[in-house]
Amino acid sequence: MNSLSSKHFYLIYKLIFEVLKYALISFVIILILFPIYFLIVQASLNNSEALSNNVFLAPKDSLWTNIKEVMDQLFLNGFKNSMLSVLLINFLRISLYSLASLGLVKVSKFSKKVFYLLFIFVSLTPEISLYMGYKILLYKSNILESNVIFPLIINQIFSFFLLMYLYKILSSVPQNKIKLMTIDNLNMFQRFVYVYLKYLKMPYFLIIIFSSIQAWNDFLWPTYILTSSSEQTISIWFQFSGSRDASANFYNLKAAASFIALIIPLCTYLIFSPFVNKQISKSF
Structure with a gap:
């Protein structure tokens, strides 16, 4: 009987541990990705929405329009x-x-x-x-x-x-x-x-x-x-x-430009980081 109770206690403990582990992982992922999500939200606003005092938490439909607008001659020079x-x-x-x-x-x-x-x-x-x-x-x-x-x-x-x-x-x-x-x-x-x-x-x-x-x-x-x-x-x-x-000062356009500046190194890191970390760990 004591053995059965101990087994149940262990299973409950393991279940709670797994739930807390995945909850912590989810929280860290959200914490890391939220600034990028918020940047995308700001970059998707049109000019009138950007100048208003409203707070937007969901992306709008002006992201690609803003990206096209900021990709001017200054962008080409910087790129x-x-x-x-x-x-x-x-x-x-x-x-x-x-x-x-x-x-x-x-x-x-x-x-x-x-x-x-x-x-x-x-x-x-x-x-x-x-x-x-x-x-x-x-x-x-x-x-x-x-x-x-x-x-x-x-x-x-x-x-x-x-x-x-x-x-x-x-x-x-x-x-x-x-x-x-x-x-x-x-x-x-x-x-x-x-x-x-x-x-x-x-x-x-x-x-x-x-x-x-x-x-x-x-x-x-x-x-x-x-x-x-x-x-x-x-x-x-x-x-x-x-x-x-x-x-x-249209911060939606600034956010669109920031998104362009961020996306290239971020994609490079996400694609190659598992391979790079694996090779570094083998070498040391």
């Missing part, structure tokens, strides 16, 4: 600069990190320790404290006046995490393969293609994902260097969408 920045930072990071990682594999332990200390020092330096120096350098070299793409990503070139991750993968290449490519007298390009590339595909994939999202979302640095410029990025463009004049 172009952001996309070119994404391409450039990916090219630079993959190229520079590959060369740096190959160099670290070959140097002595003492040299590695010196590089580690230097990397840690640079990574611990607050990024915003470097902005003034970057801007002075760009103005003195006239780079900012001729082209904005490289200046937009100069603050993102160094990433201690991605560099060390790439180096760790290169260090894990089996010694027998390294000896074989030495015996076969392969040149540098052949070594890279036939030996290293197999191990570098996942690190390159991670670099592309993280670098793309970072370059797309970067806000403080572009705002700092493009204050007096007609050039924009996506992160700057959406702030001014809907501000037609001093008397009218």
Whole structure:
């Protein structure tokens, strides 16, 4: 009898635990998704609804109209600069990190320790404290006046995490393969293609994902260097969408622009995050 009561108690306890677990998960999901839902609601309002004092909790039918309206020449300029920045930072990071990682594999332990200390020092330096120096350098070299793409990503070139991750993968290449490519007298390009590339595909994939999202979302640095410029990025463009004049600020248009700026990195994260997290957990 006592055994039966204990079993019933355990089943009730397990049922309550499962209900509370799924209730907590549902609450967290709602908490995370509600700001996005509210943004969509605001972006779906027409101009008269946006200027009214009413509170709307359900989406209206003006979302696509507002999206079309904010996708103007300023959007095209910001989209172009952001996309070119994404391409450039990916090219630079993959190229520079590959060369740096190959160099670290070959140097002595003492040299590695010196590089580690230097990397840690640079990574611990607050990024915003470097902005003034970057801007002075760009103005003195006239780079900012001729082209904005490289200046937009100069603050993102160094990433201690991605560099060390790439180096760790290169260090894990089996010694027998390294000896074989030495015996076969392969040149540098052949070594890279036939030996290293197999191990570098996942690190390159991670670099592309993280670098793309970072370059797309970067806000403080572009705002700092493009204050007096007609050039924009996506992160700057959406702030001014809907501000037609001093008397009218259509936050529904601003919300539509914010939705456009958000949807690309969000979709990228949702699609690739399970795969990325799985690969990272395998590597460490």
